[in-house]
Amino acid sequence: MTTVNIISLNKTYPNQPVPVLKDFSLSINDGEMIALLGPSGSGKSTLLKLITGIERPDSGDIQFDGSSILSIDPNKRGAVLMFQQSYLFPFLNVEDNIGFGLKVQGASAETIRGEVKRMLNLIGLPGIERRKSGQLSGGEQQRVALARALVTNPKLLLLDEPLSSLDTSVRMNLQEAIRNIQRELGVTTIFVTHDLGEAMAMSDRMALLLNGEIVALDKPENLFHRPRSLTAAKFMGVSTFLSGDQLTVKNEACSSSEKIFAIRPEHIRIQKEACKNSMLGVVSDCVFRGEYIEYQVDVNDVTVRARMPMPAPMFPHGEQVRVNFPQEHLFEVN
Ligand code: ADP
Helix, strand or coil, X not given: XXXXXXXXXXXXXXXXXXXXXXXXXXXECCCCEXXXXXXXXXXXXXXXXXXXXXXXXXXXXXXXXXXXXXXXXXXXXXXXXXXCCCCCCCCCEHHHHHHHHHHHCCXXXXXXXXXXXXXXXXXXXXXXXXXXXXXXXXXXXXXXXHHHHHCCCCCEEEXXXXXXXXXHHHHHHHHHHHHHHHHHHCCEXXXXXXXXXXXXXXXXXXXXXXXXXXXXXXXXXXXHHCCCCHHHHHHCCCCEEEECCCCEEECCCXXXXXXXXXXXXXHCEEECCCCCCEEEEEEEEEEECCCEEEEEEEECCEEEEEEEECCCCCCCCCCEXXXXXXXXXXXXXX
């Protein structure tokens, strides 16, 4: 059971012109799963390296339950890392892979056997103790890697894009499995990903990271429906911004004095009838996606992207339509 406090971390790699993390602070509650969402190069892995002790910060502190861990040996900090690749030892069977950490700690063979069995039940793969990693599917390997990470009862679980190499159905299964196991054990967790859907499905709170700084931190549902800033809105898949008293569609931020409104793509309506808050546009793309139709409509010089849930009308390329921005779905961003 661990509360994690990351306090004003700064990190610049040697001979690099810009810092990777700038005054980075984040508090994680005991048993909480935080998703760290950011594009490649935003500093996610660096944060994990600072926590595990692979790298050292230039300044700032990392505390577990109020005590700094910076002077503790990396392998004694109680933070375990699980990667995109399972990195199981190919020459060891599943039992020896999972039990490895316990063996290093000097646990008895009987304890190890019992703990491995408990972990295999937890990950939904009972009875595979004798298999080698080459005899496991990608999803099974990741489950075993999770068991290996958790068997020593870590204070903090760090997941670095653990599902990125798996195909969609396996990935969905594992998202659910990891979430359930994390909740059952109550282990404090940081989940690094660049996949918005995955971050929302997995986390209690999401931190949006850009250029080494957290630009928003909130529950997934709050960030999804009402991101407060333009940057956070873009992270969350919003691409239509409107400004002014007379609504005008904008691609980007406008002058700072203007009020900016945003709208989610699934709330924009493409229709024939004119109504309040609607503008004339021309369909430039219309793709049937099964559950929804994805539209691109040119309004003035700006492309508006909309996702109309089915059933919805299909207007072909070149058709003149009205793009409707329902008032109740517009929200202000700054
Ligand atoms: P992310 O995990 O979000 O993709 P990283 O933390 O790996 O981001 O990297 C952030 C930035 O730091 C990148 O610009 C990367 O090139 C740089 N970087 C990472 N590791 C090193 C290193 N050991 N030396 C120099 N620069 C590095």
